[in-house]
Amino acid sequence: PQTGTTMEPALAFRMIQEYMIKRYGPESRNRIIVTTDITKGALRETATKKGYRTFPIEDTIGGRYSVLTAVGLFPLAVAGIDIVALLDGAKQAAIDLLEERSDKNDAYRYAVIRHVLHKKGFDVELLASYEPGLASLHEWWKQLFGESEGKEYKGIYPSSVTFTTDLHAIGQYIQEGRRILFETLIHFNEMECDIEVPYLDDDTDKLNYLAGRTFNEINHLSKEGTASAHNEGGVPIIQLELAKLDEYHMGYLVYFFMKACAMSAYLLEVDPFDQPGVDAYKQKMLDLLKAPVKHGGK
Numbered sequence: 001p002q003t004g005t006t007m008e009p010a011l012a013f014r015m016i017q018e019y020m021i022k023r024y025g026p027e028s029r030n031r032i033i034v035t036t037d038i039t040k041g042a043l044r045e046t047a048t049k050k051g052y053r054t055f056p057i058e059d060t061i062g063g064r065y066s067v068l069t070a071v072g073l074f075p076l077a078v079a080g081i082d083i084v085a086l087l088d089g090a091k092q093a094a095i096d097l098l099e100e101r102s103d104k105n106d107a108y109r110y111a112v113i114r115h116v117l118h119k120k121g122f123d124v125e126l127l128a129s130y131e132p133g134l135a136s137l138h139e140w141w142k143q144l145f146g147e148s149e150g151k152e153y154k155g156i157y158p159s160s161v162t163f164t165t166d167l168h169a170i171g172q173y174i175q176e177g178r179r180i181l182f183e184t185l186i187h188f189n190e191m192e193c194d195i196e197v198p199y200l201d202d203d204t205d206k207l208n209y210l211a212g213r214t215f216n217e218i219n220h221l222s223k224e225g226t227a228s229a230h231n232e233g234g235v236p237i238i239q240l241e242l243a244k245l246d247e248y249h250m251g252y253l254v255y256f257f258m259k260a261c262a263m264s265a266y267l268l269e270v271d272p273f274d275q276p277g278v279d280a281y282k283q284k285m286l287d288l289l290k291a292p293v294k295h296g297g298k
Contacts, residue, residue, distance in 0.1 A: 006063075007282070007289075029050060029051050029052060030053075032052045032053075033053045033054070034046070034047040034054045035070045035071050036055075036057065038057075062273055062275070064144045064147055064148065068086075068254065073086070073087075081247060082247040083247070086247040086251035089247065089250065089251030090254060091251075092252060093253075093259075094255055097255070107256050107259040108259075108263050111260045111263035112263075114156060114260075118156050121180065122156075122180060123156055123157060125157070125158055125184060127141050127159070127183075127184050128161045128166075128185045129163070129186040130164065130187065130222065131188070131219075132162055137250075141257060142160060144257060146158045148261050149261070149270060151276065152270055154268045154269075164222055174233075176233060179235070181235055182236040183236070184238040185237060187219075187223050187240070188241075188242050188243070189243055189244065190216070191244070192244070192246050194214045194216045195215050197211050197213050197218075198211065
């Protein structure tokens with residue numbers, strides 16, 4: 001697909017470009033960097049005409065699979081993320097997940113377990129973690145699996161929850177609602193930044209029994225208790241445990257999910273790399289937007 005033709009980010013670029021030109025004038029040309037197709041598309045045309053620097057992306061890579069290209073890496077680098085470590089983790093995942101047998105390949109094993117649960121009527125997957133900082137990963141994961149699998153009236157519906165917050169929001173439904181849900185729990189055994197609960201002499205909040213424990217340790221125990229309760233309530237649990245929440249292991253996890261997603265789609269006998277339904281809604285939206293505007297009910 002040509003870059004620059006999805007309306008929402010294209011509108012955002014138009015607004016930011018206008019702001020940059022008004023603020024920096026001719027200097028804005030050196031401050032705007034575009035990630036776009038190598039040869040074609042609206043953004044490529046704009047970049048060539050304006051003289052913007054570009055990072056190219058192959059036109060065979062769909063947006064949801066572009067995290068480890070310049071599309072994802074450039075903004076991550078600008079945000080201060082160690083993208084070399086991220087790519088090292090993804091590279092190790094690529095090596096580890098070459099095995100063709102599902103019992104020796106964790107990505108394929110995850111895909112097969114999802115498929116088996118789906119066949120048993122568990123049609124909704126909840127990706128769960130205990131880190132609010134992973135909210136954007138949740139959103140990407142939902143697009144990855146939803147856009148790759150949801151075709152020909154097939155597929156598991158992908159949703160997500162952030163615990164412990166969402167235990168107070170939809171925990172009741174998870175525990176005792178319809179048995180159509182299964183959970184995939186992500187947990188990191190170590191955190192780069194962790195905090196101990198302090199000891200208070202007066203113990204007015206009655207929490208001194210937690211003094212000395214770290215928040216990650218509490219999250220881990222909460223995960224174990226929640227998973228046990230949900231499992232006893234009839235909710236199947238898939239647990240993904242990584243050694244540490246850092247760039248290396250996030251890179252590993254991103255690659256893991258992309259490979260697992262492709263296999264999941266193939267098990268459903270759908271193409272994991274197209275998105276005909278998205279193209280359909282885009283065309284309908286464009287038809288409406290290009291229609292004459294009616295004012296005053298006339």
